[in-house]
Amino acid sequence: MTQLPAASISAQPGIAYRKVKSILISEIASGVLQPGVKFPNETLLAKRFGVSVGTLRRAVEELVAENILVRQHGRGTFVRSLDEERFLFQFFKLADRDGNFEYPKVELVAFSEAAATAQEAKVLGLQVGDAVFRLENVLSLQSRATVHDRISIDAKLFEGLTQKCLTERAGTIYELYQRRFGVTIACADERLRAEDADARSAELLGIAPGASVLRIERVAFTVENRPCEWRISIVNSSQVDYVSRSAHN
Structure with a gap:
């Protein structure tokens, strides 16, 4: 699993998911989360950010919809590679x-x-x-x-x-x-x-x-x-x- 720095978000759910999404985008852009590498477990990510799994999942789903992440059935979620x-x-x-x-x-x-x-x-x-x-x-x-x-x-x-x-x-x-x-x-x-x-x-x-x-x-x-x-x-x-x-x- 990708090792990520500690983080904690304190905000209302409607704001918190946007902050989670912003941090994930920054980590993809900086190479902390690299293309083709399996995305960390959502439960562990939610714990890392101090948010609910539902809040974390909302951020992830938007990144999937925007083609930044991709879900592969039976394998998990990955940073999309532009192959x-x-x-x-x-x-x-x-x-x-x-x-x-x-x-x-x-x-x-x-x-x-x-x-x-x-x-x-x-x-x-x-x-x-x-x-x-x-x-x-x-x-x-x-x-x-x-x-x-x-x-x-x-x-x-x-x-x-x-x-x-x-x-x-x-x-x-x-x-x-x-x-x-x-x-x-x-x-x-x-x-x-x-x-x-x-x-x-x-x-x-x-x-x-x-x-x-x-x-x-x-x-x-x-x-x-x-x-x-x-x-x-x-x-x-x-x-x-x-x-x-x-x-x-």
């Missing part, structure tokens, strides 16, 4: 015309460190001129270049990130964020619109400049609700659909 299966369900929403989802082949085509623009600073909660990493990826489905990603992240939050880290990672980029840098992506906001492909995206996707494409803007947030990634995805949607799915109990 390919979870990435496909929660963050990658492109399917073929028959509704089939496929984990894309990812090719890194550019990586650099730069000073944050006004827009990057606004989205990521930085100051203009703060260091950011910029990445460009091409994602292929069924051997066809389908998505051109432009990604900006806070260089301080991902200190030590290199091109080698990105090209040699074993899993998803969100697994890399989580396991190497302790940054767990909990959710993301997305905006979609149709637009014309610029020259760079057209070249990488093998389409004509000005061709109609789907633009997906995503801001990803940590478990502490901190914006940590700004991503613009240009999608050649001639053979794929954007599909938003809901979890079914």
Whole structure:
């Protein structure tokens, strides 16, 4: 069982569960509670916090609903790992015309460190001129270049990130964020619109400049609700659909 520091909460139940939840989020964010590791027994956790099991369970259930924790029948509760299966369900929403989802082949085509623009600073909660990493990826489905990603992240939050880290990672980029840098992506906001492909995206996707494409803007947030990634995805949607799915109990 994971050994956790002592803690005690003194508050009304409706407030206490939120304090419990806040502490658990902080411990997940700091790596005290690590992805893939079995969550401590709820009775012992309740004792640790000085709250009822019902209060503790309310906090845990919200974290499960928010995809931060996962329950596995017969095994227990775990901090969710952002593996390919979870990435496909929660963050990658492109399917073929028959509704089939496929984990894309990812090719890194550019990586650099730069000073944050006004827009990057606004989205990521930085100051203009703060260091950011910029990445460009091409994602292929069924051997066809389908998505051109432009990604900006806070260089301080991902200190030590290199091109080698990105090209040699074993899993998803969100697994890399989580396991190497302790940054767990909990959710993301997305905006979609149709637009014309610029020259760079057209070249990488093998389409004509000005061709109609789907633009997906995503801001990803940590478990502490901190914006940590700004991503613009240009999608050649001639053979794929954007599909938003809901979890079914």
